[in-house]
Amino acid sequence: MYSEKLQLLINGRWIGEEGGRKGEDVFNPADEQVLARLPHATRDDLDAALDAAQKAFRSWKKSSPMERSKIMRRAGDLIRERADEIARNMTLDQGKPFVEARGEIMACADLLDWHAEEGRRIYGRVIPARAENVRQLVVREPIGVCVAFTPWNFPANQAIRKIAAAIGSGCTLILKGPEETPSAVVALARAMQDAGLPDGCLNLVWGVPAEISSYLIASPITAKVSFTGSVPVGKQLASLASLHMKRSTMELGGHAPVLIFPDADVERAADIMAGSKIRNAGQVCVSPTRFYVHEKVQDQFLERFSANIAKVKVGNGLDADSQMGPLVNARRVEAIDGFVQEARGNGSTIMCGGERIGNRGHFYAPTVVFNPPEDSRLMTEEPFGPIAAVTSFKDTDDVLRRANSLPFGLASYVFTQSSKTVTQVSDGLESGMVTINHLGLALPETPFGGIKDSGYGSEGGTEAFDGYLITKFITQFE
Template sequence: MTEVSILTNLSPLAAESTNSPAATYADLHLYIDGEFIGVQQRRTLSVVDPGTGQAIGELPFADASDIARAVDAAHRAFGVWKRESPLVRSDILRKAAALIRERAHEIGCHITMDQGKPLHEAVAEVISSAEHLEWHAEEGRRIYGRVIPARSPDVQQTVLREPIGVCAAFSPWNFPFNQALRKLAAALAAGCTVVLKGPEESPSAIVALARIFHDSGLPPGCLNIVWGVPSEVSAQLIESPLVRKISFTGSVPVGKHLAALAGAQMKRMTMELGGHAPVIVCNDADVERAATMLASYKFRNAGQVCVSPTRFFVQRGVYERFIDRYLDEVKKIRVGYGLERGVTMGPLAHGRRVAEIENFVVDAKEHGAEIALGGARIYPAGNYFAPTVVLAPSNQTRLMNEEPFGPIVGIVPFDELDAVLAEANRLPFGLASYVFTTSIHNAHRISRELEAGMVNINHFGMGPAEIPFGGVKDSGFGSEGGTESFDGYLVTKFVTQLN
């Protein structure tokens, strides 16, 4: 198959004009003990619009005293919040969910400006997050203990589940609103308090969350927001004896580093780390449907998604049909500034990601792979890269071994399930996986043998609040979502009493 250019399908970049009424960026603050704190005499970081390369805001960095104050406030608030009625906590979370829906468009505009994703994706991220608050608001009312029948009639034995304490949460830049909210929903519903360090690159969503909880009546100190040099902030938070729980979403190397720090302090952890999701398309699959679904799902948020399908294995009998349909669908993607009407893929969040995707392409070519679409950056300004499809990359390429976290995908043919399962499981990652087949036998076998925390068969079903979201192997441990999300925020206490 010859290389195809998609540049003629892309709209001209019009970063100076948008169709959105939100033309100004959000004000940025720290939020400590119920107080919004501006720059004052603190260090700052310029927040850059990845679609234009222009600075749009100044983010105040917390100093060591700010972080200590945030931890102290969370510790003090925990003494009250853990004793608060679950019905009161539920009511506050529900009020916050309602405010999220009311403010979704404005928040989404600001996410597009600092993170880059198209406006419709940003708004959808915000609106869908409200459900997570509502679900946890209800489930938080049902955190039950149990009674264990004793061996003596004079003994009463009970098991209590109690909030663990102050939680230090670290959330990523790719889904700045949703990923932070997942942590806050579980922690607050369980009766914990939080110090959250959000992503300095896309901070507006986190400040919006602070305002929402503030306006919903969350008591001061229950939620605190700090910014700063990540290594400095994480070290101070994790080393604090008042912090009892760590929740991190991000890359495998950083996650392992933080886990080592937390492990040395014997602190509970939830780690949702990177992935490199395999896709298995069998001969018996609905090939056209699979190709159409995967084209849009792969390139949402410019491929900057931890569960993004990145390694496609297509059985040889339908390989050509799949490629033809997949390329046709990818060609329809319209790359441009996220606030422009009709744009379906925005820029990458960082300039360094553009250079990294270029390196993936160079490496694939050097190993003999075919670049069927894309393969180059586009537009003179901003972090734009064309949706890129690589055919038949060998398992020696970086693309088939390292998570690309960008708009690039590798597609290879396979013959037997034994071989493709071995290849799918070859890497140390184990977050998401995808299977397309109409065979019940294939579905059962592949779902049992794939080493992944989540297996999607013939659809994408990992978003709802009621399902556990998490990985295995190097992709981390613990779940966010579902009843499992409370496990990391509760301790088990056994009480035995002789009457």
């Protein structure tokens, strides 16, 4: 069991399953035991949340950026104080090792700090007029009531990105978090409330995802939609948002290519990428999945990378020596095993892993597949798990063509010591983010987002506020 009490938050009031509300069990993926019950919002609850957010917006949009900054900084401090408890609960319902969970929670506090300061710098501008006695101004104003839908893989980090951007820009928010991993989202909402956020500015609801999203997006009160999750669901929500002329931000899936050139520090690349691959059991939208290694260093990389992956300690995330926890549910285990079975059947070589671990909990051995066909599922579909495909290439134009061949364009990784190659490849990759010779993504001050089927809009960086602000032009003749 864990210590977080799972509830709805509507207009500053915490609500459980009382009143005949339906709910669902929350499970521990390490042992499949029930942790708690999560209440579902009724239609009346959703209407109450919309009404509360609309009323709160009337005053919150006029609040001083200094006031908003103080509240967000205070919330960040509270999150740091509560980090161990929040992280333990997250490990229980999500599965990731405690050290990863705690790192995610501390990053949430940093995100709040950064947005608190950057929100004080949402400026307009004065445009010199063409005629005397004319004044021309551009102002940025909060868009209104926002609704956000966040995923189970980084329940705290993905939620706080949307909370910080909406609240920091002067908007109000209704957040539907992930029903499978709810504890951290509840804890963040409690921290925001305890920090002094006025009632109605942040509302938290749970329920059947399709029912919640369709109702909230269609409401005339909603002005902005933000979603992080799979490509198919993102397309459905984007279509619904566009039908009602709602602005939206979509941070969707990826299938990140890794390009390793012959002049790279191959052993360092193998070590860095192995650590990145097992992070959160590979359930990461920017997880490295398609490894293109130059034929001159293929054997060297494959040997070291596979050895690193093979020795990963898989176990309960609360065990101090666990390096990788379970997958979040049985469906993810079946999905990864499906990729492995197809690889066995198409002549690929399983370098390590390729099997479930134990008969209790959702554990799967991290897996390296060598030389899968270019048209195989593993090379064309996002696996979202602890499995990596390794193949070779001969020249730069060829590897760029192959890396760009999919409809995804979220993250990409490059290892080379050549400045010429860096320029050519960073310019040539069809990707919203490119990181070279290290892991440098998802910092509070840098934009995070993709292109093509990986979505549109950015979270993080100064761009984070763009989707929550309208641009108004004011011209006056004096």
